[in-house]
Amino acid sequence: MSLKSSIKTVLTLGKGVASGLPEAASHMSPIVLFAQWLQAAEESGILLPESVALATATNDGKPSARMVLLKEVDDGGFVFYTNYGSRKAIELDANPHAALCIHWGVLQRQVRVEGSVERVSEEESADYFASRPRGTRLGAWASKQSQPLSERDELETRLREAGERFPGDDVPLPTFWGGYRLKPDRIEFWQGRADRLHDRLVFTQGEDGWHTARLYP
Numbered sequence: 001m002s003l004k005s006s007i008k009t010v011l012t013l014g015k016g017v018a019s020g021l022p023e024a025a026s027h028m029s030p031i032v033l034f035a036q037w038l039q040a041a042e043e044s045g046i047l048l049p050e051s052v053a054l055a056t057a058t059n060d061g062k063p064s065a066r067m068v069l070l071k072e073v074d075d076g077g078f079v080f081y082t083n084y085g086s087r088k089a090i091e092l093d094a095n096p097h098a099a100l101c102i103h104w105g106v107l108q109r110q111v112r113v114e115g116s117v118e119r120v121s122e123e124e125s126a127d128y129f130a131s132r133p134r135g136t137r138l139g140a141w142a143s144k145q146s147q148p149l150s151e152r153d154e155l156e157t158r159l160r161e162a163g164e165r166f167p168g169d170d171v172p173l174p175t176f177w178g179g180y181r182l183k184p185d186r187i188e189f190w191q192g193r194a195d196r197l198h199d200r201l202v203f204t205q206g207e208d209g210w211h212t213a214r215l216y217p
Contacts, residue, residue, distance in 0.1 A: 020193050020199040021189060021199040021201050025189070025201055026214070029075075029210065030184070031074065031075055037107075037109055037189070040104075040107060040109075041106075041107060041109070046107075049104060051068075051070075052068060052069075052070050052078075052080075052101065053067055053103075054066060054068045054098060056088050056092055056095070056098050058094060058095060059094045064087065066088060068080045068082070070102075071128060072128075077181040078100060078113060078184065079181050080180060080182075081128060081177070081179045082177070082178075082179075083145035083146070084176045084177060085144065085145060086145040086146040089180075096116055096117045096118065097115070098114075098182055100113040100182060108191065109191055111187065111189055111190070112186075112190070113187050113188075114184065114187075115183045115184040115185045115186065116182070116185070117181065118180065118183065120180065122173070125178035125179050126173045129177070134171060137171035138162045138171060139159065140177050141158075141162040141166070141174055142159040142162045184205065185204065185205040186202065187203045188201070188215075189201045189203075196217060197217050199217070200215040200217060201213075201214055201215075
């Protein structure tokens with residue numbers, strides 16, 4: 001965390017934010033509002049402001065959560081990437097509904113996103129994969145994500161073998177790796193305020209577009 005973020009944390013901790021969520025926010029696209037909040041988080045100096053908690057569940061309703069990196073947000077939804085053999089992917093394929101929770105403590109802001117999930121196209125996954133550093137591309141080939149690993153040496157051996165298999169910069173997209181897009185039907189914005197009288201603004205998707213409502217804190 002930057003010095004600027006550290007100072008802001010001290011100044012805002014427990015005090016809330018005076019300005020809150022203006023009424024005009026309820027007339028915005030939630031995707032546009034999210035983009036503005038993400039930009040503010042990036043400018044604040046927060047480490048990995050794109051980190052989000054992803055909650056999934058098995059088809060019989062047993063939940064699990066983990067942190068992932070949000071790689072794209074547009075009107076189509078929220079995109080993240082993973083190994084298709086990972087626990088999250090197995091659960092998403094069996095039960096294609098999920099939730100995201102993003103918390104930027106320095107700004108006293110939180111966003112909750114709920115909706116259905118689908119895989120992105122192979123072309124989208126390939127384009128993103130090609131933008132990653134060579135080491136992380138080789139790591140995707142080496143890792144049997146979420147599977148038992150007997151010892152670290154086994155992973156390092158697989159990484160070395162992947163490097164030998166793909167000696168140049170052309171490391172192709174593995175067939176077992178790619179992206180998911182969460183298509184939101186509910187997005188809630190939470191802004192911390194003094195005395196725990198926080199602002200909460202929820203957007204729900206209807207047949208005629210987004211509807212907004214304020215919630216009690």
